[in-house]
Amino acid sequence: GLNRTRDAALRARAEKVVPSGMWGHLHAAKLPGGYPQFFHRGEGGVLWDVDGNRYVDFMCSWGPNLLGHHHPEVEEAAERQRRDGDCMNGPAEVMVELAELVVDMVGHADWTQFQKNGTDATTTCVTLARAATSRRKILVAKGAYHGAVPWCSPSLLGVTAEDRAHLVYFTFNDVESLEAAAKMAGDDVAGILVSAFRHDLGFDQELPTAEFARAARRICDDKGAALIIDEVRAGFRLNAAGSWxxxxxxxxxxxxxxxxxxxxxxxxxxxxxxxxxxxAQVFVTGSFWAGAVAMAAAVATLKIVRRDDVPSRLAQCGLMLREGLETRSRQFGVSIRQSGPAQMPALLFDDDPDYRKGFVFCNSMLERGVYFHPKHNMFLCAAHTEADIAAALDAAEHAFSVVAAL
Ligand code: PMP
Incomplete structure (x- = not known):
């Protein structure tokens, strides 16, 4: 096994001062036993944990790491802004530059506003749809993740029925269920909120069908409601102009x-x-929402996304990984399912209701320096090299042999 001395010591200290040592989706208890909780450093597509173990990383900080850690152009732009100021009495000049760039890049965008977390953005969208329509109902896909506040949290602990009173559920890619939800909400539909694609934890991923996307658009047009796409996870990986x-x-x-x-x-x-x-009229804000350093980093990031056609690069790398995993799994007679776009792959095992095969596979990958996730979609970044993919496939060859022997 890998050395976990420092990680264990930090967990013991954290347990005393942070409830259960960590909160939410980054809690290492949600991963197979061998996974580290604490990290020391990132560079490109590689992470080191606090015990110095090195991993080619296919979680990419659960999405944010798009171009690689410490991307020189992004860091330079952030550093330049940091020297001038970050959190001031109002935004810096860079906000206007960023807004112009976003409106220019995103197909449907006539305007933009900035926040900090994905939950801020999805919540703002819901508020805006209701404000603009003076209606209450939001149609959402069952099991979709849109954030971690009471109206959308996957847990019901601390949530009241009233927090969810005006959500009506449909099934992703199921036009009939969407129509039924719209009918149930009648003339009170403020919007349809839907993920760029179906990326629910522990399930095969699904890209939206054209039929489903068009039905969502048509229902919103008929009802004068807002079609809201949650691009928080998929954004800038599939298509920088918008995933649909x-x-x-x-x-x-x-x-x-x-x-x-x-x-x-x-x-x-x-x-x-x-x-x-x-x-312009709703009151949405936050102390750090105008932070200038992140905006400068975003300007640099988005320019690179456009200049280097990052989505295509990620797709190329992702396909190499996908094909390699497919070949090696067959070699060992292990039957797997790879789903979703190549830029955000998910790997599940057949006949694996409790994810035991996935856990054994991922632990074996980890031991050989590759960070995979057994249930969640993973992420490619533009800093992944062919050598990184080759390393992952070498590790996978062994990991499939371990699963085959279960
Ligand atoms: N929507 C989707 C699709 C997400 O994947 C996430 C984050 N995993 C969120 C919303 C919430 O974003 P955040 O954690 O930044 O609040």
């Missing part, structure tokens, strides 16, 4: 975060003109 651009369906609002500033804390809402007045 290739389907020919444009939303009225989109929520962005994670990758937008390559690891700096920033979120954005983009919107169509008819929501501009509502966006």
């Amino acid at each position: 651009e290739s389907l020919g369906v444009r939303p009225d609002l989109s929520a962005w975060s994670k990758a937008i500033a390559n690891g700096y804390a920033l979120a954005a809402v983009t919107g169509a003109d008819w929501l501009r007045t509502a966006a």
